[in-house]
Amino acid sequence: MHGSQTGLGCPVPFPAHSPTTDVEAQVTELADLLFRSFPRAGHRLKGEQYLRGLLTAPGRKTVRNIARALGDSGAAQRLHHFVCNAPWRWQPVREALAAHLTDAAPPQAWVVRPLVIPKAGEHSVGVHRRFEPETGQVVNGQQAHGLWYARPGMNAPVDWCLNPPARTLPGGRPQPVDLGPGRRPVTALLDRAGRPGGAAPAPVLWDCPAEDATDALRTLAALPLPGVVRLAGGTALDVLGPSGRRALGTPLPAERIAAAPGAPWLCGHDVAPGVRAVTVRVAAPRPRTAAPGRPADGLLLYAQWRADHPGRADFWLTSLVRAPAAELHRLTALAGQTARDTARTGARVGLRDFEGRSYAGWHRHMTLASAAYTALLRAGGRG
Structure with missing residues (x-):
């Protein structure tokens, strides 16, 4: 140099x-x-x-x-x-x-x-x-x-x-x-x-909102490195329980998954002063013809809100399922x-x-x- x-x-x-x-x-x-x-x-x-x-x-x-x-x-x-x-x-x-x-x-x-x-x-x-x-x-x-x-x-x-x-x-x-x-x-x-x-x-921080969960999953699979993909709040996902199996009978929009008060699947985090986040294990919705069972595509939904904009949230889907919420906050902050x-x-x-x-x-x-x-x-x- x-x-x-x-x-x-x-x-x-x-x-x-x-x-x-x-x-x-x-x-x-x-x-x-x-x-x-x-x-x-x-x-x-x-x-x-x-x-x-x-x-x-x-x-x-x-x-x-x-x-x-x-x-x-x-x-x-x-x-x-x-x-x-x-x-x-x-x-x-x-x-x-x-x-x-x-x-x-x-x-x-x-x-x-x-x-x-x-x-x-x-x-x-x-x-x-x-x-x-x-x-x-x-x-x-x-x-x-x-x-x-x-x-x-x-x-x-x-x-x-x-x-x-x-x-x-x-x-x-x-x-x-x-x-x-x-x-x-x-x-x-x-x-x-x-x-x-x-x-x-x-x-890889993919700051291009996915059209749906399938699009997000396809993007993550194609990346040469682990990644995070921005989601629209209306993106439908399946919630996974502690066993890794689907916890609900139907997919829910990301904004509803992240905002359900007291839901057993939510993990809340104070990731920075004035910033609250939740993480949820999720999967892309399975086709109607798929057999029930444990999905192979377990992922993490990360959502965060700022105290000064409580009605506006950012939603991300990531393959970094073991990353601490504070690390995901620092990572996604690079998008802004x-x-x-x-x-x-x-x-x-x-x-x-x-x-x-x-x-x-x-x-x-x-x-x-x-x-x-x-x-x-x-x-x-x-x-």
């Missing part, structure tokens, strides 16, 4: 004279670490220029604005070619970014989050119209999913997939699988977690931290600003924007 490190990996040799000084130090360090796989020295120079431009250009991070921020209007064409057409591979850069963050401090979780990128036209790669349940509106744009390195006080995106149009998929729901060659899932970077050269193992930083920092580094039409260009831009995101947060430029 370049330079000596302390804490979360902020370089010691550079004095913290100002945020600008710190960001410049981060750009220099990241460019040296991340661009070693580039086939040409000229590519490394353009990569550093693009990274610096993402952090300094005012407004939208278009190639024109980046070139203007660099004081070289003629750089626009060169940088456009570098991002859209130059023969460099983005995956080694993302793996180097994940390794750099992990070397500084191990992740507490890998967080998966969706990212909707509105578009005015229909010609950018992956653009389609889809209904957004959160806003109740139909949005024209790209649907992506990102993989975030996360620990208290620090998070950064390290991998991306651009999802196929929802209308081409069963049920019309966007899936976190890339539309490009090989249809790579967003968690592919974690496939070799714990092995030499692979990512550091940590639970990542969401807040994505909203604030994502706009500052241009996560939604790529203007080109090419699949490769989108991935290269998102790779460099992820590096800029890391530089900004590690330099203390959050907010």
Whole structure:
């Protein structure tokens, strides 16, 4: 690693004279670490220029604005070619970014989050119209999913997939699988977690609400590491008794399972000041044709409420059935931290600003924007 490190990996040799000084130090360090796989020295120079431009250009991070921020209007064409057409591979850069963050401090979780990128036209790669349940509106744009390195006080995106149009998929729901060659899932970077050269193992926090229990179970089964999946309160589940058998004759919504006063299946926990949680052993509802007996898919429902918002709860389904409730609270809290930083920092580094039409260009831009995101947060430029 370049330079000596302390804490979360902020370089010691550079004095913290100002945020600008710190960001410049981060750009220099990241460019040296991340661009070693580039086939040409000229590519490394353009990569550093693009990274610096993402952090300094005012407004939208278009190639024109980046070139203007660099004081070289003629750089626009060169940088456009570098991002859209130059023969460099983005995956080694993302793996180097994940390794750099992990070397500084191990992740507490890998967080998966969706990212909707509105578009005015229909010609950018992956653009389609889809209904957004959160806003109740139909949005024209790209649907992506990102993989975030996360620990208290620090998070950064390290991998991306651009999802196929929802209308081409069963049920019309966007899936976190890339539309490009090989249809790579967003968690592919974690496939070799714990092995030499692979990512550091940590639970996967799937912050994309499952449609139902079957969807949640399928997601957990597909993850390369133990995980936690966000649930809607209406998700129906079977409650398990102490013997591991189903305790009730019918599935109940998660919100009813967690709110039943005095229910023998509930374990209550004060996980943090002003935060109350419950845990319940559950299973996905069995098909009507299934034989009775002990289910093989015992899982844990984790629900929590804040004292200042008693009517609003978060529901999660996890395979970490032996994890203490306080640990699950710390883990799921990273979802809120990542969401807040994505909203604030994502706009500052241009996560939604790529203007080109090419699949490769989108991935290269998102790779460099992820590096800029890391530089900004590690330099203390959050907010």
